[in-house]
Amino acid sequence: MIHYKTKEEVELLRENNQLVSRTLGEIGKHIRPGVSTLEIDRIAEEFIRDHGAEPGFLGYEGFPNTLCISVNEEVVHGIPSAKRILKEGDIISVDCGTLMHGFYGDSAYTFAVGEVAPEVRKLLEVTKESLYRGVAQVKIGHRIGDISNAVQEHAEANGFSVVRELVGHGLGRNMHESPEVPNYGARGRGPLLKEGMVLCIEPMINMGTRQVVFERDGWTVRTRDRKPSAHFEFAVAVTREGADVLTTFDFIENSVH
Ligand code: MG
């Protein structure tokens, strides 16, 4: 069942996703070679609590940390660790959630650690563009498949592949609500977009094969061929004017503070 949000509820979701955006901006200042993924996690937890929210992922279905940090061939759901030290040329997907006023925030960004190889840089750019192509399909009367197809077309046109096992989702009082928002599919299919829907659109795009492996830690998902994967996520409300993007990457990319 799809929960349609009132304008007031959309504002609470915006507050959450703006805090996620600020948290991603904050940790972006600390991402450099030599830093462990657990250090980054701690910074995020403190920042979220200092701003009056709870980490949305901590304890969610038993997840042990504030952030999902997925390095290089890890697609999503990587567990922060003191032993995982970032090095020049890595990429890290940082997925962050908050819980405040009874609603969740959920957004993700893939950061480059120092200088990365040109083909990896391209993977990051194309994945982010795929997200924006998906967002551009958000309007009343379109269907979920229009978002899915736009993401898939852009990723595959650039020679990359789309993860099928994990998908975007509705967002609200629950982290994962209906409908599912796949990153692949046919135009004109799936649920109709209606006012008050809030969706997480989150392309997970692989450089090589689309096949993934679920690691034995019960969480980490990685590419089967161990080539890199990127992940960007926005929370978006469907309005009469089109997409109302509740997340921003400005705190990361434009150093707005
Ligand atoms: Mg997420």
Ligand code: MG
């Ligand atoms: Mg999500």
